Amino acid sequence: MNHPLRIAVVATVYKYLTHAQHFADRFLVGYPHQGRWHRPDMRVASLYVDQRTEGDQSEDRAREFGFRVYPTIPEALRLGGSSLAVDGVLLIGEHGDYPRNDLGQVLYPRHEFFKECVSVFEADGRAVPVYNDKHLSYSFTKAKEMVDDAHRLDFGLLAGSSLPVTWRLPDLELPLGCHIEEALMVGVGGSDPMDYHALEAMQCMIERRQGGERGVRAVQLIDGDAVWEAGDAGLWSWELLESALSRSDTPCGLPEEDGRTRDLIGSGDLRRLAAKPAAYLIEYRDGLRATLLMLNGAVKDYCFAARLRNEADPVSTQFFLTPNPNVTYSACLVSKIEEMLLTGKAPYPAERTLLVSGTLESCLISRRDGGARIETPHLEVTYRPPEQSQHARS
8 A cells, every 4th residue: 555544533522632632643643552652654534523612623633734624424534525535434422512311321423423434335335444432332223233234344343442451450361261250340430431431341351251252141230328238148249349449549538638548348438438339230141240330439440350260369450541641541442443444353343342332221221220130132242352352561
């Protein structure tokens, strides 16, 4: 190929610290990777922005780096011409003023943006790889259609969170084909945007169990004191929670006030600090039980623990998130996007994101319905994880 790969960016919003700015800027100016500054042999060739808000950077970036902001997605993919003229698409539907549904989900138009891209691919007889940021869609039905389209037209589709590819403290990789007896994830943040990150981080660990991923049988989402009662009743493991919390660098309460270390569970501080806990109880089709505990107020990071067969103690790790403004954990994900654009193949299957998207939607239905247990026969999503877990190590 005689020219750098051309990328079309399709975004909801483009301004400081939005996902579009994080990801597109990496292709404009480069990013730190494996101990050096790496500049991809690629260029942003076009941009579509759905909403221009205060602080919008789209026109400034276009002037500085010599690309155009187009009024429609098809024009951005065709560079204003009559046929597909780019080699890849970054679809970043995060941030912006969009409505919510009765589950509390923000109705970002990722599926709609994706379908416009697919329409161009179909009309022009050629498809290119697509990166879709975070959830495929708030709707499992729409998300499945997106994955099916990628298989039907045979183009690479990479999606999801940056947590699966960031650094881990310690550097834990579960053996492929291991026997996981139970798993637990601790996360923080608001429902829909941040619980998604935590669920996908947990999924990238437990998908490595024996037999690969076979899908989710049922879910339940409970809140408040019912979370602690469920732990006392054995629906999730206090031992795994202790192991996960041992990896946290951000215990709240006294550690923040005067620097003393603190056993959040033994001291009783956990129940006081996490005043509005939530437990996502997930039953997999092969019998595995996994739990996400959202513990706002108690910690500020994302930690995982699991019990493996024939191991005396749980294994655990923290998914390390570096600070603003460089946010180098997003650079870890950009390196995977770049790999897909170069090879045409996603380094890990979009079915992971499909399963997590559907699991979250079903959990939110459970919450809406008063914490009911929800059977999920539609989440029979099967896939094999990559041999290497793809997380950053250098």
